[in-house]
Amino acid sequence: MAALKWEPIALKAHFRFTSQRLGQLQAKLDSHGNITRKDIATLLQQGNVGLARAKAQKLIQEDAQGDLLETLEMELGTLLEHFVELDESVSPTSILAEAISSIIYAAPHVHCRELDIVRSTLIQRFGADFARAATTNREGHVPTRIVRAVNAPLPSATLLNAYLTNVARSYGVNWLPDPERHDIVNVLSEYLNAEVSQEIDISQLRKLCAYGLPDDPSWLRPRIWKLFFGILPPKQSEWSKEIGKQRDCYYDLVKRLLKPYQSIEASNPPDEVESLDEALLNIFKHISRIPRTMFSHLDQAPEALPQNPISESADPAIKIAHAFALDQRLQVLRENDTNSDADSSTPGITVSADNEPTPGISVSDYDSDDDSSEASTAPKTLVHSRAYSFGNAHPLHCSAILRLLFIHASINPGKLSPHVPAVLVPLYTALLQEVEPDELAHVEADTFWLFEAIVSEISELDEEEGGQKWMTKFDNVVAWADPELYGDLQVKGLQPSLPHYSYRWLAPLLTYTIPIPAIFPVLDAIFARLPRERDDNYKLDFLVDVTSAMLIALRKQLLSLGQTSSGSLWNDEGLAPELAAREISADGDAFLEGISTLQAYPLTSIQDAERIVQIANDLANRREMEKNAPVQGPTLGSRLRTSMWKGFTNQVDQPEDSPPSDQSDREKRGDDGNETERPSPFNLTSVLGLRPKPAPAPESKELPSVPADAASAPATSGLWGYAERLKDSDTMATLTKVGTNWRAKATLVGTWGRSSGSAGNNEHLELETGEISQ
DSSP states (O other): OOOOOOOHHHHHHHHHHHHHHHHHHHHHHHHHHHHHHHHHHHHHHHTOHHHHHHHHHHHHHHHHHHHHHHHHHHHHHHHHHTHHHHHHOSSOOHHHHHHHHHHHHHGGGTOOHHHHHHHHHHHHHHOHHHHHHHHHTSSSOSOHHHHHHHTOOOOOHHHHHHHHHHHHHHTTOOOOOOOOGGGOHHHHHHHTOTTTOSBOOHHHHHHHTTTOOOSSSTTHHHHHHHHHTTSSOSBGGGHHHHHHHHHHHHHHHHHHHHHHHHTOOTTSOHHHHHHHHHHHHHHHHHHHTSOGGGGGGGOSOOOOOTTOTTSTTSOTTTOOTTTTHHHHHHHHHHHHOGGGTTTSSBOOEEEOGGGOSSOOOOOOOTTOOHHHHHHHTSOEEEEOOBSOOSTTOOHHHHHHHHHHHHHHHHHSOSOOOTTHHHHHHHHHHHHTTOOSHHHHTTHHHHHHHHHHHHHHHHGGGGSHHHHHHHHHHHHHHHHHHOHHHHHHHHHTTOOTTSTTTHHHHHTTTTTTTSOTTTHHHHHHHHHTSOOOOSSOOHHHHHHHHHHHHHHHHTHHHHHTTTEEEOOOGGGOOOSOGGGSOEEEOTTSHHHHHHHHHHHTOSOOSHHHHHHHHHHHHHHHHHHHHHHHSOOOOOOHHHHHHHHHHHHHHTOOOOOSSOOOHHHHHHHHHHOOSOOOOOOOSSOHHHHHTOOOOOOOOOOOOOOOOOOHHHHTSOOOSHHHHHHHHHHHSHHHHHHHHHHHHHHHHHHHHHHHOGGGOHHHHHHHHHHHHHHHHO
């Protein structure tokens, strides 16, 4: 935006005009907000909560925009009040620095042309260095309220529910939101209390957990996940028996599948050893590709419990001697790998007195012997060397994850999906939240069976056709839920049907995209869906709703990718900044910026995850409402349009020569009076792309008969052909003559009145009729 010349009188006038303009924009936002609140109340009354919540989110963002406009109006008032200082000094005072920095920082987010001119003028006056510092708020001159208004986060699910409740109360609408995940603690505790309920209603439990599970108490999530996937039966009296069988089965797998690695010796056949080592190294490489941050909650050592057969402190009667055979063999392989000397193991960190240039200061007894002084100078190991490590995870957790994935690959031979390990880590982390020792002792075994159940549900994503199928569904859901956003993504090459980011989201169940613990509410809502059936996969359907909700939650940022303000005078209404007229840069920045944003998804907090789950549930509820909505018949207007259109298009040509008999028979069988004209090089139906449903042609009054020679004249089929025949025949002249006579008669009646007598009129009509018949 071009800057103004530094002329005090003109600048003060423009500052005042800009202040008035900001006030007008604020008034428009307030007026629009009142209308939107009424719309929200109506939608809540109709049961369309999803659309009401979307409007409420936009209204909250507009309220923040209104606060920003008010603050900038005050800053312009500060510039006017201290205009003498602004005009005379090149280095602004602290008061002016705050006002100038605020305008430079916030003006790009307001979409007001007059304010953009003020910003450009101030940048030209105080230089590029000051502008860069203000844009990034490096000096801290921008007030916190402006920074908060510009960088307003996505409204949380709790805030939106409270906002909708207030609107409903204000307009007298009887509406209450669905319970949030933190509000169902008492209900879930009663469900899992054996004294209160002997058998759990799983279907009711799924509905209750549609928005996620509470984080506290921590043991709720592991047990409910086991109930969702059938690891625990609905009858609580059978829990101990059933889970005990599954745990014994897992420990039996550990004994049988890990034993070959304990007995590997030089005398073993080379092919057998090579096959075993290749399988182990393949598992290790898959786990090594998992982001290190995913292991951040596994840094503490697990509690050593004697009930765990895999633990070093296990009871000798149940202890599995070769439980750590994989770790030992992997250490040997990595030590022998000359190509990984630098990464073969985590080096130990040792502090010794020889390495310290400055001696330590200690307070000790003079009578202490020399042995104690020598012991104090001995090297001290801070971090022990490891054979391998996964992020910051404790070695025992690393060993458990390696063992779980190895057993999974052993009983499911074939190509191991690279996304499966990323699903395993959050499951293992969640089940570690158990508090009872009997449950903590068998976390690894319970994780294995839960992991197997989940992989069987999502295995379709690993197939090439299945992956493309669900990316296409992802694409269709976004197009249905937000057509404007979908069209914008198509223009920028970011549609979900392309695997730039969508497959990375879908295949590992978003574990690469949303970190722990924010991923837990998302997994809660996905796992709460019904089990997979032959033709339906409800969990993956909701996963697609979640990924679509992630795009919708990022709507404003996606619409503004790679775009610059067009500078139009119609841009600055302020009601919907993301809908303002914009122009896309032609150098591909929108695509690159979009890929970067979507691969490193910015909304990763727990509040963001709750809002995403809320949007996904709104999409699912909206789909169900549309599915169950009563089918309405066509209106009178649509029936009339269809009938009139059929009346025009049902004019069938009469060819000069009769077609062959077989063709004639086909036409007789196919001609039911409801067909449109025959295909022609050009007709109105093909131009408009209309294909109306068959409807009976309306009855019409008889027109004057068309001479036989005109009826048999060849013409183009269709509406245009009918018009040509009508124009070329005597019918047009006859109709024109009738219309002219009627207009003349109407003129005579209007001139002489009705007193001229009906006899004369009848005589005149008979004369006209005779002329027509001739």
